[in-house]
Amino acid sequence: KKWATTAPRIPVTRLALHHFDTTYSLQLRDLWPSVRASLLCEQKYGALLNNFSPVDHVTQELELLNATDFISQAHKEAQQLQQGTSPPLRASISSNIKCYTFPRGDITRFRPARPDVLGLLDYYLMDAASLLPVLALNVQPDDSVLDLCAAPGGKTLALLQTGVCGHLAANDISISRTKRLYQVLQSYVPKEIREAVSVTSCDGRDWEQLKGSTFHKVLVDVPCTTDRHSVMEEENNIFHKKRTKERQMLPMLQLQLLMAGILATKPGGEVVYSTCSLSPLQNEHVIERAVEIAETQFSISVHVEDLSHFRILFQDTFCFFSDCQLGELVLPNLTANFGPMYFCKLRRIE
Amino acid sequence: ARARPRCAAKGGRAPRDGAAGPAAAGLRAMGFSEEQARRLRGLQPRLGPERREAAAAQLLLLGLGAEAALGLLQRSPELLRLPPEQLQERAGELRRLGLQGGRLRRAVSRCPQLFTLPRRRMAAVVRLLRERCLFTAEQLQEVLGTCPAVLLEEPARLHLHFQYAYFRMGVQQKEMVKAQLFRTPFAELRNRHIFLERRGLYQTPHKGQTQTGNPKLKDILELPEGAFLASLARSTPEEYEVFKQLLAREEEEEKEEEEDRDAL
Ligand SMILES: C[S@@+](CC[C@H](N)C(=O)[O-])C[C@H]1O[C@@H](n2cnc3c(N)ncnc32)[C@H](O)[C@@H]1O
Numbered sequence: 001k002k003w004a005t006t007a008p009r010i011p012v013t014r015l016a017l018h019h020f021d022t023t024y025s026l027q028l029r030d031l032w033p034s035v036r037a038s039l040l041c042e043q044k045y046g047a048l049l050n051n052f053s054p055v056d057h058v059t060q061e062l063e064l065l066n067a068t069d070f071i072s073q074a075h076k077e078a079q080q081l082q083q084g085t086s087p088p089l090r091a092s093i094s095s096n097i098k099c100y101t102f103p104r105g106d107i108t109r110f111r112p113a114r115p116d117v118l119g120l121l122d123y124y125l126m127d128a129a130s131l132l133p134v135l136a137l138n139v140q141p142d143d144s145v146l147d148l149c150a151a152p153g154g155k156t157l158a159l160l161q162t163g164v165c166g167h168l169a170a171n172d173i174s175i176s177r178t179k180r181l182y183q184v185l186q187s188y189v190p191k192e193i194r195e196a197v198s199v200t201s202c203d204g205r206d207w208e209q210l211k212g213s214t215f216h217k218v219l220v221d222v223p224c225t226t227d228r229h230s231v232m233e234e235e236n237n238i239f240h241k242k243r244t245k246e247r248q249m250l251p252m253l254q255l256q257l258l259m260a261g262i263l264a265t266k267p268g269g270e271v272v273y274s275t276c277s278l279s280p281l282q283n284e285h286v287i288e289r290a291v292e293i294a295e296t297q298f299s300i301s302v303h304v305e306d307l308s309h310f311r312i313l314f315q316d317t318f319c320f321f322s323d324c325q326l327g328e329l330v331l332p333n334l335t336a337n338f339g340p341m342y343f344c345k346l347r348r349i350e
Numbered sequence: 351a352r353a354r355p356r357c358a359a360k361g362g363r364a365p366r367d368g369a370a371g372p373a374a375a376g377l378r379a380m381g382f383s384e385e386q387a388r389r390l391r392g393l394q395p396r397l398g399p400e401r402r403e404a405a406a407a408q409l410l411l412l413g414l415g416a417e418a419a420l421g422l423l424q425r426s427p428e429l430l431r432l433p434p435e436q437l438q439e440r441a442g443e444l445r446r447l448g449l450q451g452g453r454l455r456r457a458v459s460r461c462p463q464l465f466t467l468p469r470r471r472m473a474a475v476v477r478l479l480r481e482r483c484l485f486t487a488e489q490l491q492e493v494l495g496t497c498p499a500v501l502l503e504e505p506a507r508l509h510l511h512f513q514y515a516y517f518r519m520g521v522q523q524k525e526m527v528k529a530q531l532f533r534t535p536f537a538e539l540r541n542r543h544i545f546l547e548r549r550g551l552y553q554t555p556h557k558g559q560t561q562t563g564n565p566k567l568k569d570i571l572e573l574p575e576g577a578f579l580a581s582l583a584r585s586t587p588e589e590y591e592v593f594k595q596l597l598a599r600e601e602e603e604e605k606e607e608e609e610d611r612d613a614l
Pocket of ligand 1: 130148149150151152153154155156171172173174177202203204205221222223224
C-alpha cells in the first residue's frame with residue numbers, strides 16, 4: 001500500500017465535506033466534530049419488520065442477537081411517563097410498526113432480508129431514524145394518506161405496516177425510482193394490498209392542481225443534500241460541479257413541494273416534512289417560509305406541531321439536537337449512528 | 351571498569367539442592383548473593399557452570415547489576431545457552447549503533463531478544479531506517495535509544511509505520527523522533543490519527559505542503575487515551591470505543607477486497 005500517490009482531481013466527497021465544515025461548524029459548534037466523524041463512519045440500520053410475513057421467528061432471531069424493537073420500547077416508556085407526569089405525553093406512537101435496532105455502541109450488522117414461504121421478504125433494512133417522520137404522521141384508521149416523494153419506498157412501506165391506512169397514494173417524479181418503489185412493494189406486500197396503493201409519477205409541485213385537497217395525512221420527504229451520501233459516495237453526488245445549480249435550487253424545490261403537500265391536505269389534516277440533511281436552509285427555513293406563504297398567499301393557517309415528546313421517548317435510540325427551533329433533528333453519533341433526519345409536523349387549521 | 355572475571359569454578363557439577371558448593375564460588379565472586387546464585391543455577395540446571403558464569407559475566411559487563419542480570423535471565427533463560435562470544439559481539443554491535451550506558455542496559459533488559467535476533471534482520475532494520483526512511487545518523491541513535499524494540503520489527507511493517515506518518519500524516523523525521531513514533535503500536539497511531547481526521551481536527555497535507563494547524567505528533571501520541579480524548583479529540587470513551595471497532599472492520603474489509611481483486 002502506498003500513501004504517496006495523490007488522486008488526480010479533488011473528489012466530490014471532499015468538496016461536500018468542505019462545504020459542511022464551513023456551514024455546520026457554525027450551526028452545531030462543539031457538536032460538529034462528533035457529527036462529522038459519524039457521517040464518515042459506517043451508518044447503523046434498523047430492521048423494519050414486515051407484518052405481512054410471519055414475524056415470530058424473526059423476532060426471536062433478532063432478540064437472540066440482542067436487538068430490540070425501539071418503537072415498542074418507546075411505547076412502554078410513554079406509558080410509564082404518563083402515569084406520573086403532567087401535561088401528559090400524547091401517546092402518538094403507532095405501535096404496529098416494529099423496527100429492531102442493536103443497542104447503543106453495538107456495531108453488529110443485520111443479515112440480508114430473507115423471503116418467507118410465500119416469497120415476501122421478512123424485513124426492510126433502513127436508517128431507523130427514517131421511521132420518525134412516519135411515526136410523527138400518526139396515521140389513524142381509515143386515514144387517506146399521500147406520500148408525495150415516495151421512491152424508493154422505505155417510508156411508503158412503513159406507512160403500510162401500520163395496517164390502518166385507508167387510501168394510500170405514493171408519488172415520485174422519477175420513473176426509474178418509481179420502478180424501485182414497485183419492486184419494494186412487490187417484495188414486501190401481498191398483492192391485494194399493494195394493488196390498493198395508487199402509484200403515480202407526477203411532479204409533486206403540481207399535485208393540488210391535479211388532485212385537490214383530499215388527504216388526512218401527507219408525507220413530504222423531499223430531495224435534499226443527503227449529507228451522509230454526499231460525504232461518502234462519489235457517484236450521483238449533488239456536490240458535483242455540474243449540479244451546482246440544482247443544489248442551489250433545492251430549498252426552492254423543497255418549499256414548493258411542501259406547499260403542494262399543505263394544499264393536498266384537508267383542513268384539519270396533517271403534513272410531515274422531512275429531509276436527511278442538517279442544513280437549516282433546507283429544514284427550519286423551508287418550514288418558516290411555507291407557513292408564511294400559506295397564510296399570505298392562500299389564506300391557509302398552518303400550525304407547527306410540537307414534537308418534543310419524540311426527543312424524550314426516543315432518547316435511548318437516537319441523539320437529538322436540542323437547539324432545533326422548529327421540528328426535530330436527529331444527529332448522527334458514533335454510538336447511535338442514525339440520521340441525519342429532520343422532521344417537522346404541520347397541521348392545517350380548519 | 352570491571353575486570354572480566356575468571357571462571358572460578360573447577361569442574362564438578364552444580365549441586366541440585368542449591369547448597370553453596372564450590373561451583374557457586376564463581377558467581378559469588380562476580381557479586382551474586384548466595385540466594386541469587388541459587389536462582390541462577392535453577393534456570394538451566396543442566397548447563398555447565400562455566401557457561402553459566404560466562405553468560406552472567408557478559409551481562410554484568412554491560413553494566414547490569416546482579417539483580418537486573420538475574421531478572422533478565424529469568425525472563426529469557428535461553429540467553430544462558432548462547433556462546434558468550436555471541437553475547438559479547440552483539441553488545442558491541444549495539445554500542446556501535448549508539449546504545450551506550452543506561453540506554454544499552456535498558457534496551458537489553460526490555461528486549462532480551464536483541465541478543466538472539468539474527469544479525470541480518472537487525473542490519474536490515476538499520477538500513478531501512480537510514481536509507482529508505484532517511485533518518486540521519488544522529489536521529490537513528492535517538493530512535494534506537496528511545497525505542498530499541500524497532501530492531502526487532504519486521505522491516506516491511508516498520509516501513510509501513512514510517513510511510514504512514516510521513517505521507518499520510520505529513521510528519522517529518524525530526525518530529526517522528528521527538529514523538530518516539532515507533533513506541534506507539536501502528537494500530538494505535540492509525541486509530542488516533544484517523545479519529546482526529548474524521549472529527550476535522552487533523553488535515554491531511556497535500557503533496558509537498560506541510561500543514562501547520564495540525565496538532566504535533568508528540569502531543570497525539572504521548573497522552574494516555576483518556577487525556578487524549580479529553581484534551582485533543584474532545585470526545586468520549588464511548589465514541590472512541592465504537593470508532594476503533596468500526597475502523598478495524600473497515601480495515602479488515604478493505605483487505606478482503608484487495609485480496610479478492612488480486613485473486614482475479
Ligand atoms: C429523499 S427521497 C425519498 C425517499 C423515500 N421517501 C423513502 O423513504 O424511500 C426524495 C425523492 O423525491 C423525488 N423527487 C424529486 N423531485 C420531485 C418532484 N418535483 N416531485 C416529486 N418527487 C420528486 C426524487 O425522485 C426522490 O426519489
